[in-house]
Amino acid sequence: MKIFTFITLFLYARYVNINRKDKLNKKQEKLLKKQLSFVKENSPFYKNIKGSSLSEFPVINKKTAIDRFDDINTRGLNKEEVYDLAVKSEHTRDFKERIKGISVGLSSGTSGHRGLFVLSDEEIMSWAGYILGKMLPRGRVLFNRIAFFLRADNNLYEGLNNIFVKFVFFDLYKDEKENLKKLNSFSPTILVAPAAVLRALAKAQNQKYINISPIKIISVAEVLTKEDEEYIKKAFGKDIIHQVYQCTEGFLACTCEKGNIHLNEDIVYFEKEYIDSKRFIPILTDLKRKTQPYIRYRQNDILIESDKKCPCGCCFTVVEKIEGREDDIFIFEGKNGKTVKIYPDMIARCIVYVKNIEEYKVLQTSKSTIEVYIDNLEKNIKENIVKEFEILAQKKLFLFPEIVFKKYEREVNTKKYKRIERRFSSEEC
Ligand SMILES: [Zn+2]
Structure with a gap:
C-alpha cells in the first residue's frame, strides 16, 4: 500500500494544477476539518480544545513544540528516547533504527533547540511522492540521478530511492575532494544542496575541478541570496536555480517551472502575521501529518510576499523571497x-x-x-x-x-x- 501512497501523491503533485482560489479554499477547508478532528482525538495536547475552528487552537512556537513533544505526537513517543536515537544515528551515521516503526531525525537548527521529527512510513512515502512530483524536471521523469548534499542523512531520504530516481547522499562531513570526485563520476541530473555548498560547487565547476551538467539545481536549507543565485546560474549555465523551502515542519514551498516560489498551500495552511506591507511570519498548519501534527506553528522566518500572478497557472501564494530568520x-x-x-x-x-x-x-x-x-x-x-x-x-x-x-x-x-x-x-x- 505504501507504494500506492507514493504514486498517488506523485501523480497529484505533478499533474494537478489548482488554478483557482475558490477551489483551493474548498480543498483546504475539507482537509483542515479532518486534521483538526484527528488531533483532538489523538493528540493529548489538543484533546481539551472545545471548539472545532482553527482560531480556537493555540499558536505554538518551536519551544512549545519541543517541550510538549510527548503530548503533541499521536503515537505516545517519548522525547528523550527519540532524541537519544536521533543523536546516536547521527554519530554512527546509521539511520536504520526506528522506534515503534517510526523514523526519527533531528533538524539542523541554528540556535538553542534542535527540532525533532518523527514520521511513519506512510508519511515518508507521501512526502517523497509529493516532493518528487513537484521537483523532477519536466520531460524527464525516469532515470534521474539525484546528488544530495546534506549535513545529516536519515531514513527520510531513503524513501526517495525508487524507479524514478537514483539518489546518492553526499555527506558534508566527509572529505571535500572525495565528494567532488564522487560527484563528478555520478554526474547528477539533479543537484540538491544548501546554498553555500552550491556556491562552493559552482566555484569548483568554474575552476574545472568538476564538470557536471545537472538539468535542475535545487537550493535547500539556507537563504539563497540574489548574488549567490547569479553566481551559481552562471557557473552551470542555468536560467533558474530552484528553491525548496523544507524543514522539520514540512515541505512548505518550492520553485515552479516559471521560476517563482509558491507556498504549498494544498498540503500546508498558512496564516500570515504581517510585519510590514509585504513581509510576514508564517503560522502554519500541516494538513496531512498525523504522527507529529503541526497546528498553528509560528515559523520564525520572514517571507516576502509577491502580488504577482504566476504564468504557470498555479494559484498558490507567490513568495518573492525567503528572507531569513526573524532572529537575524x-x-x-x-x-x-x-x-x-x-x-x-x-x-x-x-x-x-x-x-x-x-x-x-x-x-x-x-x-x-x-x-x-x-x-x-x-x-x-x-x-x-x-x-x-x-x-x-x-x-x-x-x-x-x-x-x-x-x-x-x-x-x-x-x-x-x-x-x-x-x-x-x-x-x-
Ligand atoms: Zn508558478
Missing part, C-alpha cells in the same frame, strides 16, 4: 531613542552594492557593533561599505554602529550557514 533582524539604537529593526536583506545590500567582494558575512554582536567579514580587505572597499551603511542609517534613522572588518574565511561544517546573522538576543535590548 538587526537591531539598532534609533535616533529618537527607540530601537530600529533592519531586515537581513537590507544589510546584505550594503555589501553587495560594493564591487569586488566575492564572499562575505555580517554579524551583529551588539546594538552598536557589527562585524563585517569579507574576502577582500582593500581600503576603498571598506570605505564603500561604510558609506553604504551610512546611507542606510540615515534612511532608517538609527545611530551609526561601530564596524569591525575581518578577513572572511569559509566556515566548514557549520550547522547552517548564514551570511547575515545577529548574535545577541532581542531581549538584551
